[in-house]
Amino acid sequence: MNAVIPHASAEPVPRRGEGEPHATGPWRIAAAGPVPEQLAETLRELLAPHLPGRLLPAGSDDPAAHVLVLALDDAPPAAAARTTVGVAPDGGAHPADEAYRLRVTANGIECRARTVEGVFRAATSAVQLIATAGAGGELPFQEVTDAPRYAWRGLMVDPARTFLTPDELRRIIDLAALYKLNVLHLHLTDNEGWRIELPSFPRLTSAAGEAPVRAFYTVAEFRSLQEYAARRFVTVVPEIDLPGHCGMLREAVPGLAEAPAPAGLKGRFPFVPPLDLTDGATRATVARLLAEVCALTDGPFVHVGADEAFGATAESFAASVRELRTLVRQFGKNPVAWQESSRAGIDPRDIVQHWVDVPMMDLPDTEEELAARPELVAAGQTLAFIKTLKKFFAPTDQDVARVVEGGGRVLLSPQSHLYLDRPYATRFAPPEQTEAAESLGFDSYRPRGVEHAASWEPAAYAIPDDCVAGVEATLFAERFEGFDDVTVLLLPRLASVAEAAWCGRAPEWAEYRERLGRHGRMWNERGLAHFATTEVPWAG
Structure with missing residues (x-):
């Protein structure tokens, strides 16, 4: 109909x-x-x-x-x-x-x-x-x-690595609103960039302020973006990623204390050392940062990251996460964090974003299995490195259970289906987009078709309703640049995430692909590039 x-x-x-x-x-x-x-x-x-x-x-x-x-x-x-x-x-x-x-x-x-x-x-x-x-x-x-099934229906984009101008973010807000998404999560900071102006810390954005494009959001621009989103019933959630992913912060503010490293790991891997927020001076600096971010944020949530703190002891990491939560609440906002934050303890106020477990990472166990994964071989991964990754991520297998047991809320963003930086399988690419299918997306993920993303079932995790925060797709930007790359990776997969978040279930593929095929024209009229997968009968 x-x-x-x-x-x-x-x-x-x-x-x-x-x-x-x-x-x-x-x-x-x-x-x-x-x-x-x-x-x-x-x-x-x-x-x-x-x-x-x-x-x-x-x-x-x-x-x-x-x-x-x-x-x-x-x-x-x-x-x-x-x-x-x-x-x-x-x-x-x-x-x-x-x-x-x-x-x-x-x-x-x-x-x-x-x-x-x-x-x-x-x-x-x-x-x-x-x-x-x-x-x-x-x-x-x-x-x-x-009527919707889930109250939080979000999309995360990553201007820290691939900067999106305010006008480009407005176009993404419009797209989100058209598909009844109501949260735009902005990954604003990482090792590669700091994209929000904080007047007390001008060095954070000084390197991004050079011609020809100023690659950060001024205070006025960030406020304007939030107002634009609010008129479309979209809440903006800024993310300041700590205590890891802090390379740009360390560059701008020298002397921040390093978290103590686990025995035998210090200096072994090329990761920026996480912060130690139990250090008084470091905590004071982070407190000033977060006070400004919270004051700039119209919505009730600020995301504090807390993922992939490579090189910090479990005790140091947990202490830093507790400090981050305390600070955000002190400044009048509610903290959101990635699932690793569950290891710092959980209470009913906590919202934890579930993104990974070891089975979901889909990594090989043997040299033969590695040889059969050309995308991993091309990315330079070795079996020794993969085993180290699995060991590091082993605690993720219990993170969701920790949240449920503590009475917190889980925001569903599984890497397996909702990470939209996954490459498209080239066998579904029209000839003119074969190169895009080969080059776009995170090079360690197994390439998949659009039907794979559309098969995701929110109920598969058997999480009680009172422990679900909602659903959020993510698009990290390590391996691409430019607005067209962003929209090609989003579309058409974002539509199926929106359907699962609103309806609470995966669409029936045969029927859904017919509906989806009529949306290509809508994206073209909005000037949004998309992946014209051969899985879908696109209408003229």
């Missing part, structure tokens, strides 16, 4: 009035009653690429135009019976009411919900209906009722 993603079940409704609405005609947006006009203006911005010259300005009353109606309605949609679980990204005690009802009539499309946020979710479905309409532009009469 429709190609909406995430899946929105539609029921046909009787034809009322003469004619049938067509996406190809002129359209206007009408905000009814108490719906703020700003919401209508935001929808005009999202619709504009798909209705060039046919989206009428505010105040138009052209009787020939189809109307996209935005209205509040006290009657709950039937889909509101779906239980929403997880952490509210706006910091509310309970998940937002995002249930909506959408109806296609002879006059256009009606978007109704009990909340303005619900009306917006309905309107993004309307944008997709218009952008993915058939060749003749017909919009079949139908009624959709819908």
Whole structure:
């Protein structure tokens, strides 16, 4: 009946009035009653690429135009019976009411919900209906009722390694909003770069401030990005990655104390030494940093990293994580951290992002198995190095259990399916994108097709509902650069993550690939490069 993603079940409704609405005609947006006009203006911005010259300005009353109606309605949609679980990204005690009802009539499309946020979710479905309409532009009469399964539905991008301009981030925010994602997690710091201006620490961004492009976000730009996202009901979560991944911080602020290393490991591997936050001067510096970041952040969450602290003892790492959590809470925000943080103890306030375990890493055990993995051989990995990695990551196999036992919340971001820096399998590449399939993505991951990402089941981890924070896709940027590379790796896989996060289950592939095939045109109209996998029948 429709190609909406995430899946929105539609029921046909009787034809009322003469004619049938067509996406190809002129359209206007009408905000009814108490719906703020700003919401209508935001929808005009999202619709504009798909209705060039046919989206009428505010105040138009052209009787020939189809109307996209935005209205509040006290009657709950039937889909509101779906239980929403997880952490509210706006910091509310309970998940937002995002249930909506959408109806296609002879006059256009009606978007109704009990909340303005619900009306917006309905309107993004309307944008997709218009952008993915058939060749003749017909919009079949139908009624959709819908509501989300998970409250936190996120996307992480990595401007620390591949800088994204503010305008490029706005385009990603628009894309996230169209697929009903409501969190943009920004990995702002790493060994390669520090991308947020902190006025008290000008040296952190001085190297990134040279011509021709200033590669960091000023205070004003970061505030503006958050305001832009909020108008699309997307919460921005900044990440300051500590106590590891601190190369740029060490370069800008010399003399920070090194964490004590496990016996026999100091200096053996080329990793930047993690910080020791039990050192008073180092803690004071980090406290000043986090105070500024928290003050700049409109949303309720700040991510503190806590992953891959290679070269720190377990005791030192745990002590540093506890200090990071304490500082963020002291400055009025809620800390989020990667799953390794569970080893510092868990209480019900903690949100822990699950990304890996040893089986998920899909690494060989023998020289023969390594030889059969050309991507690992090409990356220069040896069996000795792989064994060391497995030993280092062995505690990850118990991290989720630690979170559940401590009453914390798990944010699901498994590397196996939701790390979108995984290379595409070349056998699914159209000829013109074979090179992209071979070169894009993290070179140690086994290449996969789009169907693999779409097969992910959130329920596979058997985590109790009250211990789930939500779902978040990630796109780390060690092995590519440029905005087109970002969107090629995101699309089409981000759509299936959005569907699993909203619906709570993997789509049925045969049906889903047909819907997905109608979204290529929508991405083209938005100027977003994508991987045109041969697994999908793309519509013209």
